Amino acid sequence: MSAKKGITKFISDYAVVIIFVLLTVLSIKPSGLSVIYIIQEIITRLGRNSFLVLALLLPIYAGMGINFAMTLGAMAGQIGLIFAIDWGIAGWQGLVVAFLVGLPVSLLLGWICGKIMNRAKGREMVTGYILAFFISGVYQFFVLYMMGSVVPMRNPAIMLSRGYGVRNTLNLESVRQSLDNIVLLKIGPFSIPLITFVVIAVLCVFIVWFKKTKLGQDMRAVGQDMAVAEAAGIPVEKTRIVAILISTVLACAGQIIFLQNMGNMATYNAHDQTSFFAAAAILVGGASVTHASIPNVFIGVILLHAMYIVSPLAGQNLFGSAMIGEYFRQFIGYGVIAISLVLYAWKAKKAADAARMGLRAGASNGNGVTANGSANGATGPAGDGGAAGGSK
Amino acid sequence: MRDIKTFIQDFGWPRIIIFIFLIILFILAPIVGVRLDASISDVLNRFGQYAILVLALVPMIQSGCGLNFGLALGIIAGLLGSTLSMQFGLRGFMGFFGAIVLALPFSVILGWIYGKLLNKVRGEEMTIGMYVGFSLVMIMCIMWLVLPYSNPQMVWGFAGKGLRTTISTEGYWLKILNNFLAINIGEFFVFPTGLILFVALCCFLVWLFMRSKTGTAMTAVGSNPDFARASGVNADKMRVISVIMSTFLGAVGIIVYEQSFGFIQLYTAPNSMVFPAIAAILIGGASVNKASMANVIVGTFLFQGLLTMTPSVINSILQTDMSEVIRMIVSNGIILYALTRKTKVTK
Numbered sequence: 083m084s085a086k087k088g089i090t091k092f093i094s095d096y097a098v099v100i101i102f103v104l105l106t107v108l109s110i111k112p113s114g115l116s117v118i119y120i121i122q123e124i125i126t127r128l129g130r131n132s133f134l135v136l137a138l139l140l141p142i143y144a145g146m147g148i149n150f151a152m153t154l155g156a157m158a159g160q161i162g163l164i165f166a167i168d169w170g171i172a173g174w175q176g177l178v179v180a181f182l183v184g185l186p187v188s189l190l191l192g193w194i195c196g197k198i199m200n201r202a203k204g205r206e207m208v209t210g211y212i213l214a215f216f217i218s219g220v221y222q223f224f225v226l227y228m229m230g231s232v233v234p235m236r237n238p239a240i241m242l243s244r245g246y247g248v249r250n251t252l253n254l255e256s257v258r259q260s261l262d263n264i265v266l267l268k269i270g271p272f273s274i275p276l277i278t279f280v281v282i283a284v285l286c287v288f289i290v291w292f293k294k295t296k297l298g299q300d301m302r303a304v305g306q307d308m309a310v311a312e313a314a315g316i317p318v319e320k321t322r323i324v325a326i327l328i329s330t331v332l333a334c335a336g337q338i339i340f341l342q343n344m345g346n347m348a349t350y351n352a353h354d355q356t357s358f359f360a361a362a363a364i365l366v367g368g369a370s371v372t373h374a375s376i377p378n379v380f381i382g383v384i385l386l387h388a389m390y391i392v393s394p395l396a397g398q399n400l401f402g403s404a405m406i407g408e409y410f411r412q413f414i415g416y417g418v419i420a421i422s423l424v425l426y427a428w429k430a431k432k433a434a435d436a437a438r439m440g441l442r443a444g445a446s447n448g449n450g451v452t453a454n455g456s457a458n459g460a461t462g463p464a465g466d467g468g469a470a471g472g473s474k
Numbered sequence: 475m476r477d478i479k480t481f482i483q484d485f486g487w488p489r490i491i492i493f494i495f496l497i498i499l500f501i502l503a504p505i506v507g508v509r510l511d512a513s514i515s516d517v518l519n520r521f522g523q524y525a526i527l528v529l530a531l532v533p534m535i536q537s538g539c540g541l542n543f544g545l546a547l548g549i550i551a552g553l554l555g556s557t558l559s560m561q562f563g564l565r566g567f568m569g570f571f572g573a574i575v576l577a578l579p580f581s582v583i584l585g586w587i588y589g590k591l592l593n594k595v596r597g598e599e600m601t602i603g604m605y606v607g608f609s610l611v612m613i614m615c616i617m618w619l620v621l622p623y624s625n626p627q628m629v630w631g632f633a634g635k636g637l638r639t640t641i642s643t644e645g646y647w648l649k650i651l652n653n654f655l656a657i658n659i660g661e662f663f664v665f666p667t668g669l670i671l672f673v674a675l676c677c678f679l680v681w682l683f684m685r686s687k688t689g690t691a692m693t694a695v696g697s698n699p700d701f702a703r704a705s706g707v708n709a710d711k712m713r714v715i716s717v718i719m720s721t722f723l724g725a726v727g728i729i730v731y732e733q734s735f736g737f738i739q740l741y742t743a744p745n746s747m748v749f750p751a752i753a754a755i756l757i758g759g760a761s762v763n764k765a766s767m768a769n770v771i772v773g774t775f776l777f778q779g780l781l782t783m784t785p786s787v788i789n790s791i792l793q794t795d796m797s798e799v800i801r802m803i804v805s806n807g808i809i810l811y812a813l814t815r816k817t818k819v820t821k
């Protein structure tokens with residue numbers, strides 16, 4: 083009986099990971115790709131994407147769910163890159179300049195984002211998603227109409243022929259893979275961008291260290307239960323803003339790393355899919371909306387991208403249409419996010435129901451908690467937990 | 475003085491700003507050489523195109539499910555209905571209403587499943603709805619490629635299979651509502667009587683439903699679930715009914731849109747229909763948990779008015795096309811405003 087329960091729990095906890103491993107392994111053969119090619123691609127994509135995915139960790143610790151507004155940081159990074167290219171700074175120095183330009187922008191955007199999220203407690207995710215679209219509009223306005231007309235630009239090669247606005251595609255030739263190629267380690271058939279991985283490792287160490295600081299501990303407390311944290315004297319709103327702020331700055335750096343590896347940038351769309359890929363990756367890696375760890379990030383990037391590498395060719399060979407594979411992998415990405423969110427919300431609701439059953443005797447207590455209406459439902463579980471604690 | 479203050483507070487600053495902006499646009503239009511009658515005709519037309527999609531959001535807001543970011547499900551039901559109707563060669567009113575009837579079973583099934591799911595994930599309906607919508611749109615992308623449609627007007631010419639990205643409704647039910655009893659005044663002004671009548675009919679039916687026993691129970695579930703439960707209302711059932719209604723209205727909405735727009739848009743197009751609808755109802759004064767017919771009508775009119783007038787007027791003034799950027803900022807800004815507004819418990 084207990085063994086059966088154990089298996090059920092294992093499957094429900096790791097459902098997403100299991101489905102993913104099965105799908106990917108099954109489609110390796112029909113894709114016709116060699117294992118060596120797949121591994122090299124995964125190494126490249128680990129270097130390219132891990133940093134962005136790591137940017138999602140802190141908001142999850144702070145109980146704010148997946149930070150879909152990380153896109154804001156990505157846009158800041160792109161603005162930095164545009165200026166670095168415009169000023170003609172090549173090599174890894176160009177990336178540093180891009181980050182230095184992007185830093186104040188991402189700090190400002192992160193602060194705005196934190197403020198807005200504090201006004202939308204309990205629906206941070208959907209708010210972040212919309213905020214990303216909103217700022218994307220502002221970004222377009224800035225890059226398409228302000229640059230070259232109000233903001234002086236030097237390099238006519240990156241501008242539209244009408245004199246202002248940046249071209250649709252920005253060639254990053256001067257900084258292409260400049261971080262990856264500082265030290266390119268060759269092991270057997272594989273080449274490994276060492277410095278990129280060092281940067282990612284430093285970030286991991288930073289996150290581990292940060293969790294142990296006072297601020298990091300506060301963040302965990304806020305993520306557990308905002309009311310209790312507030313009562314314990316933790317500045318809840320400020321802590322949440324800091325979490326978003328750091329996430330946005332990391333996303334800025336992450337997008338620069340991502341784009342230097344890609345080598346060119348779709349000026350107006352490069353950030354569209356950033357949060358989608360990062361969220362899908364961390365959720366595939368076994369994280370949930372409330373719990374995530376560094377291993378989740380790497381497992382997720384490997385699994386998601388292994389799948390992304392094999393599925394178009396598998397689709398081509400199985401169904402005779404590459405489009406089917408393309409649509410299929412997008413479906414998987416969205417589906418994974420949907421399933422993870424559903425599983426999480428489902429569990430939270432079960433926990434809330436269990437807490438309510440325990441409270442049946444003190445019904446008036448429970449009413450007070452739920453009177454805010456279902457719009458605040460997401461904070462419900464936390465509130466119920468608090469009430470349960472009070473009744474003991 | 476106090477009255478004005480509370481009025482402004484209730485109506486909300488963003489709405490007032492948009493309203494004033496729209497009026498300024500209408501005043502400027504003749505000055506910069508944009509024909510006013512053509513513009514008004516355009517606005518009316520687009521109002522009719524989008525109104526039912528906006529209306530589709532009402533039941534779920536009322537039942538406490540929040541903004542239906544999963545409206546794409548309804549749109550997909552509508553696309554299935556309209557493509558099947560064309561496949562069967564139904565034309566004229568037969569084709570239009572045939573499409574609605576054919577969409578009905580799909581929207582009931584999809585809505586029922588979606589509603590059951592949303593009952594399990596209270597509090598996260600909006601985020602989950604969005605991703606459920608995205609996922610289904612992607613599955614349907616594959617389906618449009620492999621389903622055995624054969625009408626030559628719909629499938630790719632050279633391959634003979636797989637639906638086109640946009641299918642013209644010409645010769646089937648193009649502008650069937652728009653042209654019904656349409657009134658032409660002068661060369662540029664057309665009043666789409668049939669379209670407006672149909673929209674009015676739909677609004678009236680939903681309004682009537684909301685005042686029926688089921689409708690009242692639904693509103694009760696949305697405004698105070700505990701009270702509703704105490705008075706013997708089955709909250710889960712009410713929510714599922716509201717989701718099915720929303721999905722079906724979404725299906726009707728997209729079919730009405732297609733007949734006026736002239737094309738059935740497949741593949742990833744449904745995704746881009748959802749946000750404008752949500753922005754419209756919010757501009758109309760709805761909140762995340764309260765919406766009325768007035769919100770739908772005012773909102774659609776303001777939002778579509780803005781989308782129609784901004785490109786023509788602003789472009790004439792600035793000589794550049796900034797409409798896309800303005801659309802993005804306004805529509806997402808208004809959704810953001812609604813999401814971050816502190817919800818009032820009582821009105």
